[in-house]
């Protein structure tokens with residue numbers, strides 16, 4: 361098994377904004393991100409899944425303290441795009457398992473998602489890279505999620521670590 | 526500006542499978558990934574956005590040569606979950622800008638998305654980490670996308686690189 365989980369990370373400083381039902385054509389994602397960039401908003405996660413019937417949802421996370429400003433900007437752009445809805449939610453936490461060689465292992469993601477499910481923690485968003493599998497969950501489950509992921513992946517390896525972003 | 530783009534990466538070896546309209550409750554993502562893991566399927570991107578009306582879409586990418594096996598497994602699980610649909614697509618390419626400090630910069634994403642939009646390249650999926658912004662686009666645009674992202678971010682820095690995964 362070539363993949364190695366080296367740590368658990370969590371970030372409680374973020375809030376999410378979902379732009380629902382935007383046209384799936386070139387320039388739409390650019391319009392949203394450009395408006396945020398113009399106002400110097402910091403963006404962490406950006407998640408967009410495949411569209412249905414020509415409409416897509418784009419969700420991104422911002423610092424909690426920037427939420428109201430980001431929300432206002434987003435609503436303006438969403439109106440121009442005739443999006444269906446804009447939903448802001450500051451009760452999230454991003455929890456990640458960090459490692460190497462994880463990109464090719466469905467097993468690592470399976471173990472992570474199973475551990476969360478076993479504890480009745482719902483996964484709101486998923487985003488991956490080759491060194492990180494991140495999920496957004498409800499903020500109240502942060503400590504529980506970190507503890508169970510630590511038990512699942514790190515417990516027997518004192519050299520590994522939990523770290524907060 | 527603290528973020529630095531150090532390279533453009535692309536990966537034409539992947540195909541995507543979208544599981545549409547799965548119940549947004551604990552255990553669902555785990556069920557899908559466990560079935561894939563059991564059959565030793567390699568999974569690269571996993572993207573799930575926030576749900577609408579209790580239903581979510583989960584999309585993941587697999588090696589093109591594993592697509593038919595992964596598709597068969599996924600359809601089976603999707604039936605058990607009473608998902609709305611399973612959509613497989615092997616005509617995608619994953620293109621990424623790689624760098625440091627990008628997680629807080631809407632500007633980097635804005636420039637990337639604008640460059641693609643300017644060339645009429647539609648963004649099908651977006652997934653980010655602090656060192657990588659990845660998009661899935663139609664495979665036929667691979668060379669064009671890599672070239673324009675290189676012109677946008679790398680052109681004046683011969684020490685940077687384009688690399689294929």
Ligand SMILES: C[C@@H](O)[C@H](N)C(=O)O
Pocket residue numbers: 382383384385386387388389390408416418642646647648649
């Ligand atoms: C939905 C959005 O990503 C659109 N497809 C775009 O390219 O901008």
Ligand SMILES: C[C@@H](O)[C@H](N)C(=O)O
Pocket residue numbers: 477481482483484547548549550551552553554555573581583
């Ligand atoms: C949709 C899926 O991610 C579900 N929310 C789960 O936790 O498994």
